[in-house]
Amino acid sequence: MFFTYLRRELRRRRKAALVIALGLALGIGLVITVNSASAGMQVAQGKVLQSLYGLGTDMTVTKAAAAQGSTGATGRPKFNFGATTDSKEQSSDQVMVQGFESLPTTVVSQVAGQKGVDDAVGGLSLRVLKVSGQFDRGQFKQGQTTGGGRGGGGTQPPGEVQGGGAQFDVNNYSVYGVDVAKPALGPLTSSKITSGTSFTSAQSNAAVAVLDSSYAKENKLAVGGTLTIKAVKYKVIGIATADSGDSAANVYIPLTQAQTLAGAKDKVTTVYVKATDSQQIDGVKSAIQKNVPGTTVTTSADLASTVSGSLSTASDLATNLGKWLSIAVLIAAFLVAGLLTSSAVSRRVREFGTLKALGWKSRRVTGQVMGEALVNGLIGGVLGIALGLGGAYLITAISPTLTASVASGGGGGGGGGFGGGPGRQAATKALDIALTAPVSLGTIGLSVGLAVAGGLIAGTFGGWRASRLRPADALRRVE
Incomplete structure (x- = not known):
């Protein structure tokens, strides 16, 4: 009897049911899209950090930075070349x-x-x-004798080295x-x-x-x-x-x-x-x-805070504005669904009053309203998942390119950020990352939970209204 009545009422009031379901679907779809985009940005940040410290690394340990004014072993490089007689x-x-x-x-x-x-x-x-290179040996050139007569001796200036050098x-x-x-x-x-x-x-x-x-x-x-x-x-x-x-x-x-x-x-x-x-x-x-x-310990979270560029900006928007916006829309969708369900119950005063006159108890009437609202919520959840998947697929298909760079920093002189010494050089360069929006099973599960919650909230509004109806209300509405 419950399911027969439920199916008939949903079919008879399918426009109202569709409006409630679409309201919930918009909120749920937005939550899926924002969560998927946020997950994609975390993946993108992970790629940036992985290029510095390697896969599977959660943190690095380096030597603690020396105190200000202390002297360290910062000797200058020295290069020694042996002398040779030939160019070599x-x-x-x-x-x-x-x-x-x-x-x-x-x-x-x-x-x-x-x-x-x-x-x-x-x-x-x-x-x-x-x-690496070579020394080119110069040539010594003797100076020419100057002055002196036919029998006299002239002077001979010192010679000089000409040519040669090093490259x-x-x-x-x-x-x-x-x-x-x-x-x-x-x-x-x-x-x-x-x-x-x-x-x-x-x-x-x-x-x-x-x-x-x-x-x-x-x-x-x-x-x-x-x-x-x-x-x-x-x-x-x-x-x-x-x-x-x-x-x-x-x-x-x-x-x-x-x-x-x-x-x-x-x-x-x-x-x-x-x-x-x-x-x-x-x-x-x-x-x-x-x-x-x-020692100095640097985690991936420490280094992630130094990521800048459009990736960081988009991540902040998704984390702050996007999530708050999706929560606000979701709450609004729940309230609208509850009010619409309550309004629909008000229009069914004769119906519920007659059912109570025929022997239905308030608990049964409330259960019927809750059942209808829950089905509306599940329908909204299915539509919301479809909208969310469509939004995530669109982001992945477009694959907007975001830029990211990591400022040099981190531990001791050899630490150079999270990835050790060589990571310093890589960290100073901007990286282009293609954004994707992966949808996890956890996000789908969250959507189903939100759909059920939305249905229960709407059913609570309507059930409370239905439980207050009396058989006499139906008689007043008889024309």
Whole structure:
């Protein structure tokens, strides 16, 4: 009886039901679109941050900045060239720890032992200055004898060196030492191997290298070739292309090799940390700061606050204006649905009064009104999901391009923001990110919940009005 009456009333009053459903649909559709756009902006921000610190990293640990006025080991690079008798090509490499700041490798195990840390891995950021060129030997020219007569001796001025000189080129590039035993964590994970292979655990101290694709192209290097750093020839085993933005470094080599090149045995510049649960990141940060002195901890949230550009502006709009607007529209839709349902009940005084006269109790009448409102809400939910999916699809299809840049900052001199030393260079460049609007199952579930809530709110308005009707009201309306 309940469903038969429900179906008949909805069919008979389908215009009013459609108006209520459309009101709810607009609010729900707006919520889906705004949430999906906001999720897309979070994905875009994630791409920006991933280009700096790598996939899976929740935070980084670097050496704390030195106090103002303190002196650090900031020695200037020195280049020594031996003297030769002939013109000869010469080169010299100066390998320096990025920012001249480093931590002992024991810090990695200390960080890994903190509560809430799933894994931790160290890396060493280096900067290589390569000076190469040649000295051209000048020619000594004897001065010509002047003065003197037929039998007299003239004077001979001193000679001079003519010609010669030197031409040198300075090449500056970044090298990153990675722990090959843990390839799933660290800056190299922000790039994809597009040629050759990545490191294996057996290459912990091998003279092998993976090059960034842009650097390899610029220097005409390929898999199988060699790269010489400080007289050590590294075989190129792979070419990596950054997923978005710039790569973390130009050259990647095993951590042990990087430590040997820089004379930084058992040293790292950055510790990459993965938390067991994303909800525990703040707690893990506090624990590391408390238990590992002399360090600075930077989370993805810290770095996200430095993202600027149109991506940041759009994200703020979606987070603040968009969500508040969708909430306001949703509340208005709920109120309108409730008022329309209550108004529809007022027009059905004769109907409900007659039903009560026939023996229907107030609870049954209220239940009938609630059932009709709930069905209207579900219909509105279906229409709202369709509108929301359409809006999200339109955003994805258009894929508006947003720009983002991350200001340099972060930990100690070698920290350079969240991604360690080489990340500083990438952070100063603007990135173009195509915006998408992914719709998650959670958003769909939220929409269904809002539809049910809207139906219940509207049913509450109408049910309260219906419960107050008396059989005598129906008799007054008889013409």
